[in-house]
Amino acid sequence: MNQIALAADHGGYELKEAVKQLLDERAITYRDFGTNSDESCDYPDYAVPAARSVSEGISERGIFCCGSAAGMVIVANKFPGVRAVACQNEWAACMSRLHNDANILAMGGRVVSLEEAKRIVTIWLETEFEGGRHARRLDKITDIEDAPQPAS
Ligand code: RB5
Numbered sequence: 001m002n003q004i005a006l007a008a009d010h011g012g013y014e015l016k017e018a019v020k021q022l023l024d025e026r027a028i029t030y031r032d033f034g035t036n037s038d039e040s041c042d043y044p045d046y047a048v049p050a051a052r053s054v055s056e057g058i059s060e061r062g063i064f065c066c067g068s069a070a071g072m073v074i075v076a077n078k079f080p081g082v083r084a085v086a087c088q089n090e091w092a093a094c095m096s097r098l099h100n101d102a103n104i105l106a107m108g109g110r111v112v113s114l115e116e117a118k119r120i121v122t123i124w125l126e127t128e129f130e131g132g133r134h135a136r137r138l139d140k141i142t143d144i145e146d147a148p149q150p151a152s
Contacts, residue, residue: 001125002060004030007050007072008109009043012065015109015117019063022118028125031059047075054103055079062104063121069106076104080145083138088112093120097127099134 004023008016013035023030033050035041043066053059054076062084064072069086076084084104085096088111096102105124107117129135 001028003053003058004028005033005050005053005059005062005104006030006064007033007043007046007062008035008065009046009067009071010035010038010040011043011067012069012072012107012109013038015065015107015112015114016063018114018117019065019121022121026125030063043071044075047072051076051079051082051084051104055081057081060103064104064106065109065117066106067108067110069108069111072106073104076106081142083141087120087124089116090119090123093124094127097124098130101129101134101138 006016006019020030034046047064050062050064054062064076066072073084073086076082082104083100083102084106085100085102086106087093087096093105107120112120
């Protein structure tokens with residue numbers, strides 16, 4: 001696995017640190033875009049550069065954490081080629097890889113425990129995209145991204 005981009009706000013900081021521990025144990029390279037404490041901050045400040053890194057192919061995937069996962073997903077999915085999914089359990093993480101080829105996993109520090117988060121990350125890293133009909137569906141999303149923007 002190429003580099004994983006990590007991003008969190010204060011609500012996901014502890015989760016991000018737990019994810020780093022797991023990635024270290026597995027010798028998976030990551031770039032930590034912050035935040036670096038549980039002091040209140042704004043999630044776009046960390047999600048934007050990290051999502052850009054995935055969108056531009058500098059990072060192969062991303063793991064983003066905030067309080068609920070919602071803000072991180074909203075930001076990340078604005079970037080071309082990003083498929084960010086909020087996962088509350090292992091099944092959702094597995095499906096996000098099998099059917100959606102999710103390249104950003106988002107989790108909520110106020111939703112999942114640290115132990116559950118580690119299990120979610122593990123299955124998300126280990127599950128391959130199924131392709132086939134799911135690839136056809138993703139192609140239809142790429143077509144939207146490539147469509148010319150209407151003149152304003
Ligand atoms: C911060 O309080 C919280 O709003 C943020 O972590 C996230 O849940 C937003 O979507």
